[in-house]
Amino acid sequence: MVRFARICGTGDYVCEECGTAYHDLETARRCEDFCRTHHACSLEIIRHAAHQPSEVPSTGS
Numbered sequence: 001m002v003r004f005a006r007i008c009g010t011g012d013y014v015c016e017e018c019g020t021a022y023h024d025l026e027t028a029r030r031c032e033d034f035c036r037t038h039h040a041c042s043l044e045i046i047r048h049a050a051h052q053p054s055e056v057p058s059t060g061s
């Protein structure tokens with residue numbers, strides 16, 4: 001399930017499979033579907049990323 005995170009003061013949607021953040025929910029969902037199905041990221045989708053996984057703070061313990 002795509003989660004919502006605040007990164008650098010903006011709200012972004014994060015693919016839970018790969019941790020990449022997107023400005024729009026639709027793209028985040030597409031990424032997550034692709035990641036789950038193929039166990040890899042789509043370069044076509046990921047180039048729309050707002051933030052790479054290394055920039056996304058992990059939530060919770």
Ligand SMILES: [Zn+2]
Nearest residue numbers: 015018031035
């Ligand atoms: Zn993904």
